Amino acid sequence: METTSKGTEDKGISRARFLAGAAALGLAGAVLPATGAQAADARAGRAGRPGRGLTRRGVVYTVGAGETPGTAWDPARMRADVRSIRHDLHANTVDVTGDGVERLTATAAEAAERDLHVWLQPTLGDVPQRDILEHLAECGRFADRLRGQGASVELSVGCEFWLFVPGIVPGETVLERIENLQNGTADPEQVQRRLTAFTAKAAAVGRSVFGGRLGYAAAQDDEVDWSLFDVVGIDYYSYHEHPADYVRELRRYLRWGKPLAITEFGTCTYAGAPQAGGMGWSVVDYDKDPPEIKGNLVRSERTQAAYLTDLLSVFESMGLYGAMAFEFLSADAPHRPDDPLHDLDMASYALTKPIRDRPDDPASPWHWEPKDAFHALSRRYARTC
Template identity: 35%
Template sequence: MADTLHFRGINYDTGTNYMPGWHSRQDWSTEGMRTDIAVIRDQLHCNAVTLFGSQLPHLAECAEYAADAGLALWLQPRLIDVHAETALDHLTQVADLAQALHDRGADVRLNVGCELSIFAPGIIPGRTYQHRATALGVIWPLLPLFNVLLNRRLRTAVARARDHFTGEITYGAGSWESVDWSPFDHVGVNLYRDKSNAATYGAALAGLHRHRKPVLITEFGCCSYPGADRQGGAGDAIIDWSDPTRPRVKGDHPRDESVQQRYLAELLDSFVEHDVTGAFVFEFSEPTYPRSPDPVHDIDVASFGVLAADPTTAVGDRPYALVPKAAFHEIARRFSAA
């Protein structure tokens, strides 16, 4: 058994189109991105990063800078609610980017997508990814059929990717997805621990080795309020977005950063125990979930970011400062020791 993870990483969003006409990095700047990559390498002590997003220019700019910084890269296109051909064309462009970086000596690999049964139309019924996520909870008995459709989509994606990229390939599978891993070089799973799987989480990790390929936990994370550890990947559901200009925390959810800190520490221990090759914290920051002194509007408590966006202070060309949370220091300590 290895005594550490080979890939000690974090997810970094370069701008994802979760809503039409909008993406999650409206504040994108070269200066800010370069500062973030330096923090990932020099303060968090990561040796790897997953760069994901829908904005190809951002992804390319960030990938080139992170490669020059010496980080191992996993590039992941993340298009939301777009049809298969559009997604394949985008994947082709990302694969070409990865190959160009590979040709110049970068340590780069490709992740062909994230939880496509939800984020891509045509597998689970539903007009948007929110509708499909809701539908899955209702028509769960049809999951075997959805997995057949998913694997058909993945085989096409891998074939296209291999036409354009000669390096290693994985996928960021949802825990409900049953993926045929035979075309991939690594098993990749977004494995959040919550109240439904806490008792079997270790067994789930052990089971990933049945595919006889290196195992990556492509996402894992937690929010920062009491009980968030029992919600896992659904921890952000406590936010009321009915007024997008003034989102609110639903109910009483005071800030408790020790919840996120402890959760990440426990899972990192589990990954080493179960011979996981690499793990990528979700995620670096979510500026669309800003911190506030008013608990009703402190929606950062429902962010998976290990840095909080503080809009009371502008830094450089950003209208906020990024403030490390307790989990940030936990990751830094562990990755530095490794």
């Protein structure tokens, strides 16, 4: 269920803090139960197409207001990051996600200028539904103009609507909605009806402004009417010991006969993180000032790199359409090599580690350095350039 901050930055909730709160409420995976029909469809899922590799090999790049002015989206930093995604990571795709039309469109335009395929995914959240749809429409119109100029662009109407869009699950904020799901005050059938209705609205808005391929990024167990979309998108954070188990699980998403894009996959930077799946963030204690890493975790860039490359091998073996590693940078999770208790980068899924010039100063200038996972993906992506 791990995703980008999905529009929460401007509302004062970073993705890390959201997940810490989710962990405190006991959320350990998808909340909506699969129906009997879903289970039957999964058993009937057809196999992938071995040996074809991936068409789109990329990374998620989040735009947002940041937790401090120093970690907010910056045009010059963004341009440098996109150059690195293209020339150092050797990706051919970037998932531009987050909120803020100006941030999203400027980043998408830069990526297109660098000959990257753009998966543009606006994810405004915790505002009225009409505002979310207007935000989507404005981004979609820009994406269509890019496409008209010859850029390779696809539009995703959003991700995991049941969690981030008000009016589907009771609650004004993400954390209130999680709590209502956990304490049983949300009716699953009503939630599913509302989710289906909003997804249809978002698809209709996307179609009305964008003439290219349309997608959506769903949580693994979401029930989605994929007839509305051209591409099936799944945020994938499973852990299995054997590759065959990943293949078996992923086959169910091929039953619609449409391209399957893994819109997010990844893990955090400590031993045992893959087993935590999308809840890897929850090892941070945000009640402490400054926040602390809980437990006696052992930093392991090797663990993160191995998980990413193992999953990439599975996706390639199945001939999936695309895969986008989560994520390029988490600026608000700085790496402190000499202070494991406050090394928030351990709880980060990012391929890079932010390092402050002055570790104890949140306003300090900072830069990022590549992790082992960055280098491992770079080598794999470079083989198929």
